[in-house]
Amino acid sequence: MKEITSVQNALVKKMILLKEKSRERKKTGLFVIEGQRELDLALKGGYVIETLCVCPEITEIDFAQADLKIKTIHISKEVFKKVAHRDTTEGVLALVESKEHSLQSSFKLKENPFILVAEAPEKPGNLGALLRTADAANLDAVLIANPKTDLYNPNIIRSSVGCIFTNKIVTGSSKELITFLNNQKIKIFCAALTASKNYVEADFTGGSAIVVGTEATGLTDEWLNNSFQNVIIPMQGEIDSMNVSVSAAILIFEAKRQRGF
Structure with missing residues (x-):
């Protein structure tokens, strides 16, 4: 050898x-x-x-x-x-x-899918943590809108503990992904501070996509304007938000509870 x-x-x-x-x-x-x-x-x-x-x-x-x-x-x-x-x-x-992760790469969903969307994640550690949560919840797909770093950044692989390889991941522009979700009749739930319903009151039992933005600026208007329902996790302390991967995990597992898993 x-x-x-x-x-x-x-x-x-x-x-x-x-x-x-x-x-x-x-x-x-x-x-x-x-x-x-x-x-x-x-x-x-x-x-x-x-x-x-x-x-x-x-x-x-x-x-x-x-x-x-x-x-x-x-x-x-x-x-x-x-x-x-x-x-x-x-x-x-x-x-x-590496693999192809575009919408055109034979991407198919099962009936009544449950999806996570991350808009423009900037920190590899946060994206890795999101992928780890997605694997733990056995989500049908993770869509990454307007990615800021390539998926095979070593820090993403490391922080995801290899879950980059276990998730079905698709990247694309916000416009492409919103069109895809609408065509698939998947309801868009945006994590946002304004015009929002308490997350436990939202109905995630149908085809759903939970959308999270960056910790610094949140989601852009492009996603908020296409939201079926904005959702919020009520804060009881002095701050108004948590780490994006923590927030996503709370929303995802509430949706999983509703969906009987």
Whole structure:
């Protein structure tokens, strides 16, 4: 089996560049995964692993014997530490092909769907947390309107604990996604401070999309003007809002309760 021990190796440099540069990820259609859990979830999600890099000094798993039919390379501990963000990812790195996430990419929904929409999420950590919540609630899809960062940003993969691979994710402009939801007769519920109903009084039992905006500015008028019903989580303290992923989780699991799950 091929072994890489130099941090100057071309593949090592390529992986570092992919982790650091969104432009490189978009140009090549590749990104880097680190960690056994993330790799397992990517495989379950149907992602294609181009190259698997294993550090025998760290991991006890013999991937060479696994029935994965994936090109596998051994790397030294020095190389692993150069590429990896964390020391606790079992000595496993992988070069992976990204997926298409547009509405045109054979996107279909089941009957009476329940969807999360995030408009222009700016912080990778927040988007990762939203994806983690979406997985926990087994949502039918996550729509990302006007994304500010590419999905395969390492911080999104890390903060989602691999749930980027378990969710059905679609990206597009607000106009495209609103048109799609309307055509599918999915009611839009906007998390907003004005003209809003207490979230426990809203009816999420039909096809529903909960829409959240940024913590700084909330949702734009484009979404608010197309809202079936604005919803609010009443605050009992001095502030008027919470972290977007926390707010989304509260709304999502109230809707799940109503829907009998």
